[in-house]
Amino acid sequence: MSAVRTEALVGAAVLVAAASFLVYATQFTERDGGGDSYDLTASFRSVEGVSVGTDVRLAGVKIGTVTDITLDPARFRALTEFSVAGDIELPDDSAVVISSEGLLGGNFVEILPGGSPFNFEAGDEIEDTQSSVSLVSLLLKFVSGGDE
Structure with missing residues (x-):
């Protein structure tokens, strides 16, 4: 009987740990608004190091995600579509830059807000x-x- 109780307690502990990981994952991975978002597009000469799912950040805080990257064959530029949290209002003179997390880090899309009232x-x-x-x-x- 002792072995059965031990196995039951270990099984219960595993289930509690799995549930806590699930709660953690749902709370901290959906930091960009969790579904209330809007899409913006941008055209880049090169999107090296950026792929679908890459973070979109403002002041170092994740506010969205890259949702699509396609090639514009007429202009030979990468068309990038990304979502931004619905509660973030970006001035219409904002800039978007592909930045690096460091020499060995990955790239992310950074929004540099402008000062327009629109x-x-x-x-x-x-x-x-x-x-x-x-x-x-x-x-x-x-x-x-x-020097080229």
């Missing part, structure tokens, strides 16, 4: 963009001594 609406395109900077190309320029 805000973006759902489906608008942010035209002021800056693509990711390739560390390899910077190192090659440095090593070759090129």
